Amino acid sequence: MTKVKAMNRDELKIKFEDIPPEGLDIAFEDKRGDLIKDCYPILKPIRASVHLQRWGIDVKVTGQVETEVALPCDRCLKEFSFPIKGRIDVLLEPRAVLSRMKEELRLTKDDLDVIFFDGHTIEVDEVVREEILLAIPMRKLCHEKCKGLCPICGKDLNEGACQCKRDVRESPFAVLKKLMASSG
Ligand SMILES: [Zn+2]
Ligand SMILES: [Zn+2]
Structure with a gap:
């Protein structure tokens, strides 16, 4: 199994042809929270491990991500810590496929979390970022x-x-706020 320890964001841009048949494992740590710094500050480093597997022209990305973010409370505006432990399970499909078999895709891959990519570069950093932001509650x-x-x-x-x-x-x-506070 090929293992890569990525040190910076550029190393998380993986070329499709660089993924060996048995797949590619990537582990990385983002100590400063650069991945989501435009959204929320982190309280603990972002740690992720992902496995990339080719599926024909698609790439299956599985793994996990862990961190802790500081969120502002909707009611009192104070920051509180929110731990995140998310599983990654997405399928990356070349964007070209979208236009060619849009309808088929909708029928067969409804149950899968599909992200489109250019067919050449897998932006693992974007996949991980997405998973973190999805884990943050409304x-x-x-x-x-x-x-x-x-x-x-x-x-x-x-x-x-x-x-x-x-x-x-x-x-x-x-009044509404108070009602929400008492029912919450
Ligand atoms: Zn008052
Ligand atoms: Zn509060």
């Missing part, structure tokens, strides 16, 4: 019962109540 809460901020004075209500008379001045959004 609703980001520091904890389920986070009380959020007072819509008037901005106080973090997790640290105690404020003096605002919120019942008379509450906006519909604040």
Whole structure:
């Protein structure tokens, strides 16, 4: 089994013809979180190990990725740590195939996670980045019962109540926010 330890992002751009018949294993660590730095800061290095396997003109990518990111809470805006441990299981298909057999693809590969590529270069860094971002929840809460901020004075209500008379001045959004907080 061919094993590669990638040290930087360029080494994660793998040429299709460089994948041996038995497949290619790649392990890498991104200590600074460059892969997702435009989205979220990391608290622990991104560690991934992937296996590339040729399937005709397709490439199957399997493996796992681990990290911990800092997310801003939707309610109180404070950052909290969110550990990620994701499995990678995607099929890369040459983009040219898309136009040629669009319909067939839809019928046969519905259950597979398909990403399109140019047919020559497998951007492992992009695959890993995608998996990390997919693992981040739509609703980001520091904890389920986070009380959020007072819509008037901005106080973090997790640290105690404020003096605002919120019942008379509450906006519909604040009411909704409170409802969500109590039901969450
Ligand atoms: Zn919060
Ligand atoms: Zn207040």
